[in-house]
Amino acid sequence: MKLNKSLLSCAVAIAMGTSFASYADTNNKSASSSELATNVSVASVENSMTLIQTFNENTALLTQDGDSNTMLVTTTGNNNETEVVQSQFGNYAEVTTTGDNNLQVYSQDGVANGFISEVTGNNNMLFVSQFGQGFFVNNEAINIVTGDDNIIDVEQGTGGHWFYNMDMQGNANEITSLQTGEWHEAEITMLTGDENTLDLVQDGYWSTFKVSSLQGNDNELEVEQVGDRNAVAFSAISGDANEIEIEQDGLTNAVTFATVIGDDNQIDLDQEGSLNTIESNLFEGSNNEVSATQVGAENLMTADLIGDNNELTSMQNGDLNEAYMGVIGSDNEFTSAQIGDLNSIHLANFNGSGNDVDLVQAGDENAVLVQSSYPDVTLTSNDNDIDIAQDGSQNEAIVTLAGILDSNNNQIDIAQSGTLNLIDMMVEGNNHSIDISQTGEGNWVTGVEQSAFLVGGENVSFSVTQIGNDNIVEGSVIGFDSTVSVTQIGDGNAATITQM
Secondary structure, three states, X not given: OOOOHHHHHXXXXXXXXXXXXXXXXXXXXXXXXXXXXXXXXXXXXXXXXXXXXXXXXXXXXXXXXXXXXXXXXXXXXXXXXXXXXXXXXOOEEEEEEEOOXXXXXXXXXXXXXXXXXXXEOOOOEEEEEEEEOOXXXXXXXXXXXXXXXXXXXXXXXXXXXXXXXXXXXXXXXXXXXXXXXXXOEEEEOOEEOOOXXXXXXXXXXXXXXXXXXXXXXXXXXXXXXXXXXXXXXXXXXXXXOOEEEEEEEOOOOEXXXXXXXXXXXXXXXXXXXXXXXXXXXXXXXXXXXXXXXXXXXXXXXXXXXXOOOOEEEEEEEEEOOEXXXXXXXXXXXXXXXXXXXXXXXXXXXXXXXXXXXXXXXXXXXXXXXXEOOOOOOOOOEEOOEEEEEEEEEOOEEEEEXXXXXXXXXXXXXXXXXXXXXXXXXXXXXXXXXXXEEEEEEOOEOOOHHHOOOOOOOOOOEEEEEEEEXXXXXXXXXXXXXXXXXXXXXXXXXXXXXXXX
């Protein structure tokens, strides 16, 4: 019988006699099980310690050893040092600090322990360590930080830990999180400011990292996940010159971007394993660089981009890969390479001028679809350079640019080597240069009865070279002052070209 982790987690929670809260939103993943949501530890009914410090240069060292202990520390002033140590089961610590130059060190060793830290001020440093067996009874750390130059270092081991940074405002902040074991979750609810640094490492099974909102410039985020069933999700990123690097190594990994708005951002995504997914709903801005690498089987990469002078690169090595890029803008560079079986590349809404597209496929049953202004003929697509290379069997390349002769000065080069290749075109416009090379058996260019291969108006250069058997070139080329060259070498080739 298959057990639902969420239901089983609740059953263990009731058995422990504690109140639990659900922070995580991962399907069938056990929920966060500390008492931090209600800010009250029901199980913490044994020892209780409260310390309030006001004014400057205060030092507090608090230690509790046992189960169900509660510690509340409130500090107001400058240059304070606070250290909290709790061991065993079901301990709860809440630390509130207002002031400058505070140094805080927390440590919990056991299970079902929880931290809440609220820091308001500048130059604060937080060090959080939680160790203990996780799974259904977890340790949890929450930081709510408002101020500048804060340094947060969180280390959680063994498994089943949650780490949250609810509100972090300011500049030059540093967040470091290390989670090892199984069932970890780290979430940055709000990060506002410039030149912030986040370094997260999750090593184990079923780890999740979420960024709900990142607003600012020159921020650096580096995420590394090793294991199976890992997930990284960015809900909203707004700002310029941010650097995001995500590396996932394992099975069933996923990276999701809901919205990215800004200029001069750099995003590097690397997935190694099977069933990997990279999805971006909207990427808006200029001079951004996005690189996605997937090694494994059944990979998927999708991205929607609005802006100019952006560089988008997709590298896939494995089976059943798919790459989709929806683009509106000019002077962008797009590169997609697929090595493996059943690959597919789809470039849609390629509207703009001066874009450079390089699509490479090596393997079996590959397909390329480049859609531009068509079917929205009110948009233009001029001075673009499209280069498509396919090497394998049953490859297919379809190019559509305009719909009513409103696409000009495009360079299109298509090379196919293999069996049963197909090229379907509709371009239209003026002053195009099209070069098609096919090597193999059963290659097509089509047109006439099969539609497509229409090309366009004045001063069009159209060249087709076929080497092999059963190749077909139909028509037509419209307009005048156009140059058409067809070379066929092999058996059973047929060519029909019509100029109007």
